[in-house]
Amino acid sequence: MKWVLSDVDVYNQSREYVDTAIVPLIPVxxxxxxxxxxxxxxxxTYVSVELERQLKGRVFLFPSLSYLKKSKNVIESVIEWKTELQEEFKHVIFLTSDETLKEYTSDQQNVKDDLIWLPSVPFEHMDESLMKKLLEDQIQxxxxxxxxxWNK
Structure with a gap:
C-alpha cells in the first residue's frame, strides 16, 4: 500500500496484516x-515502488523523506520518523543510496539496523530490460x- 487515498481504505481494513513501513530517504x-x-x-524511488508492488498487503510505502545532503540533522528526523511509525508498525525500514547516511548511522544503533543502503545504479541511458533485471536483483x-x- 502507498500513501495514496485509494490505499487508505484497504489499509484500514487490513491493518493487522500490514506490519512493515518503508520510508525512502532522498538526498537533495x-x-x-x-x-x-x-x-x-x-x-x-524506483526500488521503493517496486518493493511495494511486490509486497502489497504486507508493507506500507510512505512518501519519501527528502533532506539536504549536507545536513547533519537528518538522523534526528529518521529517529523521529521511526519512533512515530513504530507505534503502528512492527518493522520500519529506511531505504537510501546516500553513503553519507550509512556513515552517520554507524554509531546510531537504534537506526542502524533499520537503514538499508543500496549502491545507486544510474538508469539514465539504460535499456529498459536491463533496468528491470537490476531492479529485480535489488528487490531480492x-x-x-x-x-x-520478519522472522525475528
Whole structure:
C-alpha cells in the first residue's frame, strides 16, 4: 500500500496484516554532483515502488523523506520518523543510496539496523530490460533482509 487515498481504505481494513513501513530517504543538493544526487534519489524511488508492488498487503510505502545532503540533522528526523511509525508498525525500514547516511548511522544503533543502503545504479541511458533485471536483483536482496527481520 502507498500513501495514496485509494490505499487508505484497504489499509484500514487490513491493518493487522500490514506490519512493515518503508520510508525512502532522498538526498537533495544543488552542489557539485547534482546528477549523481538526483540519480540516487531516482533509484531509491524506483526500488521503493517496486518493493511495494511486490509486497502489497504486507508493507506500507510512505512518501519519501527528502533532506539536504549536507545536513547533519537528518538522523534526528529518521529517529523521529521511526519512533512515530513504530507505534503502528512492527518493522520500519529506511531505504537510501546516500553513503553519507550509512556513515552517520554507524554509531546510531537504534537506526542502524533499520537503514538499508543500496549502491545507486544510474538508469539514465539504460535499456529498459536491463533496468528491470537490476531492479529485480535489488528487490531480492531487500526481500532477504526483510525476511530475516520478519522472522525475528
Amino acid at each position: 543538493s544543488l552542489e557539485a554532483d547534482l546528477k549523481g544526487t538526483v540519480s540516487k534519489g531516482e533509484f531509491i 536482496q531487500i526481500l532477504n533482509i526483510l525476511l530475516q527481520s
